[in-house]
Amino acid sequence: MIKLSKLTDYAIVILGEMAAAPGSLMTASDLSQKTTLPEPTVSKVLKLLTKGQVVDSTRGVNGGYSFNGNPEDISIAQVITALDGPVALTACVDGGNGVCEYEENCKVKEQWGPVNDAMKAALENVPLSQMIGGQK
Secondary structure: OOOOOHHHHHHHHHHHHHHOOOOOOEOHHHHHHHHOOOHHHHHHHHHHHHHOOOOEEEOOOOOEEEOOOOOOOOEHHHHHHHHHOOOOOOHHHOOOOOOOOOHHHOOOHHHHHHHHHHHHHHHHOOEHHHHHHOOO
């Protein structure tokens, strides 16, 4: 089964709240109340989204997080990468040599690349706007 992490799922929910008020500064506490997600989880997600350049953060007493982009310009692949790292269906497609004890004898190793590329392309073609508002 291919399954996204809970943090990625939560990130979409948080981004939906932020996109509803573009340019507004929101704290982790604000977003926790709006989404009913635990504040420590929201804080963790926001830090990862900031590091992944999906949201902006402003430090200080009047600081917070803002979503200044356009939900149509952010792909689900970008959100996944910010939270979980690059899209990689198997260990042998993310550039890791020696991660599988059967690698030397594997006849399908080279075939996972195109499958992974197709999955990544599909996720890159789904904008955040489609997930948070049913828009295309």
